[in-house]
Amino acid sequence: MIRGLTKAGLGELKDDKQLIELAAEYGFQSVDLDAKSFIDTYGLDHAKEILSENDVVIGSIGLSVEWRKSDDEFSGSLPNLILEAQAAKELNCSRCCTYILPSTDLKSAHLMSLAVKRLRICAEILNAYDIRLGLEYVGPHHLRDTWKNPFIWTQEETLSLIDAIGLSNVGLLLDSYHWHTTGLSSEDIANLNENQIVHVHINDAANIPVEELKDNERLYTGEGIIDLELFLKSVKKTGYNGPIAQEVLTSKQATQSIEDILKRSKAGFDKVFNNL
Amino acid sequence: MIRGLTKAGLGELKDDKQLIELAAEYGFQSVDLDAKSFIDTYGLDHAKEILSENDVVIGSIGLSVEWRKSDDEFSGSLPNLILEAQAAKELNCSRCCTYILPSTDLKSAHLMSLAVKRLRICAEILNAYDIRLGLEYVGPHHLRDTWKNPFIWTQEETLSLIDAIGLSNVGLLLDSYHWHTTGLSSEDIANLNENQIVHVHINDAANIPVEELKDNERLYTGEGIIDLELFLKSVKKTGYNGPIAQEVLTSKQATQSIEDILKRSKAGFDKVFNNL
Amino acid sequence: MIRGLTKAGLGELKDDKQLIELAAEYGFQSVDLDAKSFIDTYGLDHAKEILSENDVVIGSIGLSVEWRKSDDEFSGSLPNLILEAQAAKELNCSRCCTYILPSTDLKSAHLMSLAVKRLRICAEILNAYDIRLGLEYVGPHHLRDTWKNPFIWTQEETLSLIDAIGLSNVGLLLDSYHWHTTGLSSEDIANLNENQIVHVHINDAANIPVEELKDNERLYTGEGIIDLELFLKSVKKTGYNGPIAQEVLTSKQATQSIEDILKRSKAGFDKVFNNL
């Protein structure tokens, strides 16, 4: 397993190059970013150089496809997917991830059938570029009735969706916050097969009842009460050896410099990776 | 399009042989029955003879698989599916149908992902026997909250499910009662492709507000207020040329003899098939 | 069924606009062309106008994807597919077709597994734009050993490939020349379901042994010995009501003006469409 960063919680970043250089400086080996925009900015050769000089890989790109709305919005967003997948492949990135909101203004069953069909199309396209699709369930309870109808928010329901899609390059994105807020155990992760896990997010939670935790009030790795050592040990048991990427969603403006934030993050990672 | 019967609404039947003989006597060319049980009772050769002597074909078998409950109940019911599909094929029946209840005690989105996966397995198995799978949406409004959570009940939602399953041998079972109770137009049917229709049910509705029609208070063909001529003309426009099978679900015990019921049914069919 | 044109055999065309105007002038209702290039040249609004003013539709676009070579060539050609599918959808074209060469320098079984996977990806993408994929088998005998290993060239083998792909929007492109050169009967077509036919090509063959007919020595519709009336009647029996597009592959430079060629073509169509 390697130490990774997403941009969430890092404050204002100058550009992708800065992210990669700072990631390297603070001991991170992967960053999640938009591979296409990265290549568009620096050119393919320079983009590769920036990564290789810093010994950093791209952990995952995000799925920009609009799979939750109308057929036209969906098909209108597909051309970008191919370009993004091409870019990811050119930079040796083999993951693309999206999240699933726990409620919806559509009828839930209908959205699920649309999701199966559309995510299958996305996964088939990604497969042509040797990229896997990771689906992230979202645990915080307040989101379960933010929209009209309950959708899905458990690992088990997400595995059912993956089964319904039925392709071998689709799996879970595990996030420690969602693991915590859905009350899962170590076994719930350890019993997964390696190929059921596409990507992993890490971050921490405040010491308040699980039901009250907000999605965008996450804490930095190691600064809360989630048993992150146990989380990582459980992930490791599956054989997963990809990135563990910090993602600290927060509604507050960062008051520290990015360097200070990364120093904290490194300290947190040192602590929870310690006994693996 | 050929005239067909299901057993629903016919009263007490002695056996499948009686059904087939009476069907023939009253001008029906297909019956829906359990092909496996029919062969088990008469033997394959005799079963074939009964059909051919009466010039009657089997329109459709029912899907006996339990696809709405636990994984164990589902997989436990699969062995029968194969035997039933084999029997159907031996009698040249190429349709197998199931209905979708409009509400459920499970979480709706979760049931949908289970439905996609399980019905895909069923369809793959049926495909090995050249049998198509027909899915029937169920319109009566009272069933939309009979169980805890709303599921699906419209033609559009059912087409989405069929799309999510993604196999070419899956389509709709159209039923005039559900067409009526979901407020669809002639175009909603006529715009379908032939291959989107696997089977068709016909029956009639009382002259009360659509919202109050109960699923098991259906009327015999031609005795109610559904524009069945329009229904049939719309189906015909798609190119569909299979059975139109009467299915009169009713909670009351039949007070007429089966012969009288079939006489009525024949009269109803004569009326609505008249101007096709 | 509507009368259609491809560009093959028409000689030098000035541009797509000329093709559409002449098609209309000579009684053709569809043309096969590259929708994306057509929109790129005229702009979407003008392109739509040209079609609607001439009462001509686009029958089919061609599949530009390289599905017969390396993984990289395949995935490198996918971005165009999406743009082409988008363009086709904007012009209400719902067909995309490719042909299958009867021999290959690759190992045949290996190419087949690659074909299934890659054409499934193409079909999934096209499906997002409501476009069907038509596969054309190629009958002329000389092509069966033009490359090292025999691949597939019969309707039956092509239906197996379509089955292996397993998606509902994939079917056959029927071509009268391939029907003739593979020795098929009227029933071989008439027994197909409508949804197994995506597109139809028409053209004629010289009065020489079937084994000696070259792929690029085709004759204009009605000028050879193929029983094209029977061909069309058989197609019609399936319920197919799409374009019948003339495709006259020939190695010779056209010596007539395009107007004269279209006059001949119209006469040929008049003859064979006469008794439908």
Place this chain on the structure above:
Amino acid sequence: MIRGLTKAGLGELKDDKQLIELAAEYGFQSVDLDAKSFIDTYGLDHAKEILSENDVVIGSIGLSVEWRKSDDEFSGSLPNLILEAQAAKELNCSRCCTYILPSTDLKSAHLMSLAVKRLRICAEILNAYDIRLGLEYVGPHHLRDTWKNPFIWTQEETLSLIDAIGLSNVGLLLDSYHWHTTGLSSEDIANLNENQIVHVHINDAANIPVEELKDNERLYTGEGIIDLELFLKSVKKTGYNGPIAQEVLTSKQATQSIEDILKRSKAGFDKVFNNL
């Protein structure tokens, strides 16, 4: 990884019970057998007891489905698959395997499209019982022209077939003899993902040119010249932790007692498992 046995090369066995008891006695932890016939003989409860008392699991069942011949033979053999899968599940066996002959009397490309479709149906059925399907390529050169047309025999081609099937529960059965006879390296295995490997066979080869090795002249584990330590180390690198089952196909009648054969086999396993 656990030590396993198939029946191949063990000589005359009295029954499954004897196999399991002897396996336990000589340090093997899994046996490959027909779960359905095992339960039919002993009853489910006793069958479970025999396994648990001896601390032996069932590694894999064989796929009895006839997927290489006519559609009727295929569909006629499916009912058994379900019963066998049920039996396997009841005994906690999660693997079902079949082999692919390197040549065929059918046209190769056609057989491949049939194989994709039929093995997908099998895999969907097995999936309903949480069973994975393992496909074994067969390396010995003499089989490449035993039948009329070359089919597939390399790992790469088999991975393409698995890709074409497109389901997540299908993978490779690796066999040291086929690894050796197709000239693969350690990396060819080590670069696989764990989920691409369903099952592993082990056995050894005589010190003659690879091209001359016959499929049914295999040697016992550790008695030939295949670098089986390297083979196992490569498998282990993927994360695979299932059975390594000895399969010694040989045309000669065993002259030793089964106990002596198992003593030899144990010695061979001790040798090659030594430094893992």
